[in-house]
Amino acid sequence: MNWKRAGVGVIETPIIDYLEKLFDDEIEKGNTLRVCVGTDSQRAGKGFKFATVILVIAEGNGGMVIGKTYYDKTLVRGKKGVKERMLVEVSKSIETAYELSPLLDLYGIPLEIHADINPNPEKGESNKALAEAVGYILGMGYDFKVKPAAFAASCSADKLAN
Numbered sequence: 001m002n003w004k005r006a007g008v009g010v011i012e013t014p015i016i017d018y019l020e021k022l023f024d025d026e027i028e029k030g031n032t033l034r035v036c037v038g039t040d041s042q043r044a045g046k047g048f049k050f051a052t053v054i055l056v057i058a059e060g061n062g063g064m065v066i067g068k069t070y071y072d073k074t075l076v077r078g079k080k081g082v083k084e085r086m087l088v089e090v091s092k093s094i095e096t097a098y099e100l101s102p103l104l105d106l107y108g109i110p111l112e113i114h115a116d117i118n119p120n121p122e123k124g125e126s127n128k129a130l131a132e133a134v135g136y137i138l139g140m141g142y143d144f145k146v147k148p149a150a151f152a153a154s155c156s157a158d159k160l161a162n
Contacts, residue, residue, distance in 0.1 A: 003054075015054075015066070016103055022056060022064070023107050031058035035104060036145075037097045038114030038153025039089040042162055047073030048085065051160035052092050054100065055152040065162045071115045086129035087136070089153070090115050093141050113142045114150035116157070 003011045003018070011018050026033055036055040041048045053067040075081050075088065093113050104111050115133050118124040130146065137144040148152055 003066050003086055011066070018066075019054070019056070019100065019103060021056060023103075023109065026056070026058050026152035027107070029058075029061075033058055033107070034110045034112070035100065035113050036112045037093045037100070037158045038116065039092040039096075040153050040157035040160075041072075041085055041089055041115045042158075044057045044071060045073075047071055048075055049118070050089065050092060051157045052096055053152055053156045054096065055156055065156050065160075067157065068162060069160060082125040083128040083132075084085075086115070086117055086126050087132060090117075090129075090133045090136055092136065093153070094142070098140070099140055111142060112152075113137045113144045114152035114154070115144060115146050116150055116153035118147045 005011055017037050023033060034057050036057065037053070039052040041050045049069055049071055053065055053068045055063050055065055055133060057063040068122055072088070075085050097113055098110055099112065115137065117126045117130050117133055119127065119130060121127040134144060
């Protein structure tokens with residue numbers, strides 16, 4: 001699956017090369033950058049459609065959404081499978097963050113993982129995965145946000161997954 005950028009279309013070059021050029025262009029404009037990575041999923045047929053986004057934020061000047069989608073027909077549906085699905089979402093985000101980290105470190109650009117998990121146990125089944133997801137993200141050395149601050153996952157990736 002290829003990465004796509006909203007308003008641009010399919011990105012034909014490797015994502016690292018594309019982001020390096022994007023960072024150079026934005027820094028040349030005087031923008032301060034940060035990157036948020038998030039994943040969301042929605043039911044799709046007999047499985048789930050996942051969407052991962054790389055949200056490049058130019059502080060004070062908006063952001064650029066880069067995303068890709070993929071399907072998984074192996075996950076359990078219903079309440080029993082929510083925890084597993086949330087952890088798959090987090091693992092997809094971490095995989096992407098891990099790939100981007102050397103480039104972000106080179107440019108000194110901060111990174112956050114956004115997890116589409118509700119911290120309130122009374123407001124959703126996703127809460128069952130909170131402790132494991134946070135431990136996984138922190139264990140990999142990344143900063144994180146959960147709902148309602150996890151806009152890369154709960155807004156950008158959600159739109160792409162629908």
